[in-house]
Amino acid sequence: MKKCALILYLIACLALTGCARRDAPVTRTVFAMDTVMNLTVYGKNGAAALDAAEQELYRLDAHLARGTEGSAVYALNRDGTVIDRETAELLQTSGDIAQATGGAFDPTVAELLELWGFGSGAGEHRVPSQEEIDAALAHAGAKHVHIDGEQVILDLPAQLDLGGVAKGCAGERVEEILRDRGITGAVLDLGGDVALLGSKGSAWRIAVKDPAAEGAYLGVLETDGDRFIMTSGVYERYFEENGVRYHHILDPKTGCPADSDLVSATVICADGVWADALATACCVLGAEGSLELRKTAVPFDVILVTVDGRVLYTCDGFAPAAEGYTYEQVA
Amino acid sequence: MNKSPDGKPNKYDALVVLVVLALAAALGARVWFAPKSPAAELVVSVGNTECERIPFDDTEREYTNNGYTVHLAVTPDGAWVDHADCPTQDCVRTGVISRPGQSIVCLPARIVIAVEGAEESGWDAIAG
Ligand SMILES: [Zn+2]
Numbered sequence: 001m002k003k004c005a006l007i008l009y010l011i012a013c014l015a016l017t018g019c020a021r022r023d024a025p026v027t028r029t030v031f032a033m034d035t036v037m038n039l040t041v042y043g044k045n046g047a048a049a050l051d052a053a054e055q056e057l058y059r060l061d062a063h064l065a066r067g068t069e070g071s072a073v074y075a076l077n078r079d080g081t082v083i084d085r086e087t088a089e090l091l092q093t094s095g096d097i098a099q100a101t102g103g104a105f106d107p108t109v110a111e112l113l114e115l116w117g118f119g120s121g122a123g124e125h126r127v128p129s130q131e132e133i134d135a136a137l138a139h140a141g142a143k144h145v146h147i148d149g150e151q152v153i154l155d156l157p158a159q160l161d162l163g164g165v166a167k168g169c170a171g172e173r174v175e176e177i178l179r180d181r182g183i184t185g186a187v188l189d190l191g192g193d194v195a196l197l198g199s200k201g202s203a204w205r206i207a208v209k210d211p212a213a214e215g216a217y218l219g220v221l222e223t224d225g226d227r228f229i230m231t232s233g234v235y236e237r238y239f240e241e242n243g244v245r246y247h248h249i250l251d252p253k254t255g256c257p258a259d260s261d262l263v264s265a266t267v268i269c270a271d272g273v274w275a276d277a278l279a280t281a282c283c284v285l286g287a288e289g290s291l292e293l294r295k296t297a298v299p300f301d302v303i304l305v306t307v308d309g310r311v312l313y314t315c316d317g318f319a320p321a322a323e324g325y326t327y328e329q330v331a
Numbered sequence: 332m333n334k335s336p337d338g339k340p341n342k343y344d345a346l347v348v349l350v351v352l353a354l355a356a357a358l359g360a361r362v363w364f365a366p367k368s369p370a371a372e373l374v375v376s377v378g379n380t381e382c383e384r385i386p387f388d389d390t391e392r393e394y395t396n397n398g399y400t401v402h403l404a405v406t407p408d409g410a411w412v413d414h415a416d417c418p419t420q421d422c423v424r425t426g427v428i429s430r431p432g433q434s435i436v437c438l439p440a441r442i443v444i445a446v447e448g449a450e451e452s453g454w455d456a457i458a459g
Contacts (some may be wrong), residue, residue, distance in 0.1 A: 029379050031438060031441045035438070036443055172361070189456045194456045194457075194458045206457070207457045208457075208459050209459030215429075217432075217457075229458045230458040290371065
């Protein structure tokens with residue numbers, strides 16, 4: 001009898017307190033990689049873990065930035081060689097992605113970016129001449145990057161830009177650091193690119209921005225942890241000249257802004273570097289090419305927004321929410 | 332479930348069940364019918380720390396950080412940076428924000444002005 005009452009009482013306690021006490025999440029804002037990042041961690045010792053994560057973001061920012069004197073990429077672009085395990089590994093993966101995407105992603109577009117004024121310097125935006133583009137194209141290409149253990153050799157005058165994989169790499173590294181410190185769940189908003197680590201007890205819910213309307217959302221993605229949700233869009237950076245809009249996602253084949261049927265591509269993938277680079281590659285390849293790429297590259301999902309107002313998505317956890325789009329779940 | 336010696340729940344068991352149910356109902360009601368928190372407000376972060384929360388009323392604010400000054404205008408309909416001395420001027424170009432989830436960022440000054448809704452957004456992050 002008494003036992004019965006006790007059990008009922010315990011059940012009631014559990015029900016009323018929400019089953020289990022969790023440590024409250026801790027958040028941190030970090031200004032790095034030309035954006036503002038928000039890190040939220042669940043688990044014990046969150047603040048200490050965030051300190052380490054913040055430092056790592058500053059370090060990587062300096063390490064991967066082409067314009068930072070003393071960075072590995074700066075040295076590589078100047079000397080054509082560098083010995084650095086981290087850079088070698090990142091460029092190995094970049095090379096694999098360049099190959100898997102048929103060159104739609106290319107880490108050697110630095111010179112082209114500079115030509116168009118999308119580079120790291122405060123260069124003026126302008127439309128370069130075809131001669132300038134051809135000259136830059138002549139020494140671009142992932143084939144000019146050679147890796148031998150920890151050594152990287154770059155065939156100058158090819159110039160590297162790791163902007164297309166920096167955030168993916170940062171997400172991977174920060175997750176590693178958080179995991180080492182016992183963090184069991186974290187959501188890293190790296191300026192619109194999201195990395196999800198582990199679990200917070202329930203599914204993660206990520207709102208996906210409508211590229212056409214500030215403050216509106218295409219829908220909400222419900223997903224497990226250990227995923228990266230990286231987006232590239234032609235709306236992010238652009239300039240106009242003589243009434244024509246030129247955006248910052250360059251097609252490595254033409255040296256000009258990608259002219260595909262996509263406004264934006266969101267890639268969901270277990271690997272941060274791949275997710276980051278694939279988002280760019282999808283924008284270059286277009287809807288059909290992106291869906292084709294899913295059959296040959298690492299496993300990944302997409303949410304694609306086309307110029308004619310369609311949203312094509314391949315993931316089950318995505319719930320459409322915006323008006324004015326035609327939604328299509330595709331294979 | 333344990334049973335009383337005769338195998339049937341007695342009056343006391345029923346009472347415990349009733350008390351527990353009543354308690355649960357009362358607490359549930361407190362959650363469901365809680366007064367709504369105030370409307371959306373602006374959350375201003377300077378550097379890494381939140382520095383103030385401003386309701387959407389007619390007011391002006393000036394924030395200086397990292398060597399740059401950002402001037403914020405607020406009305407009941409929205410908020411915007413009307414001028415700033417940062418080199419990029421992205422904060423000025425962002426224009427008016429009013430809906431939860433929208434924000435103005437001045438990277439050079441390391442200032443974030445975000446709209447936070449009265450209710451929880453229901454998601455963990457915004458992608459894109
Ligand atoms: Zn500014």
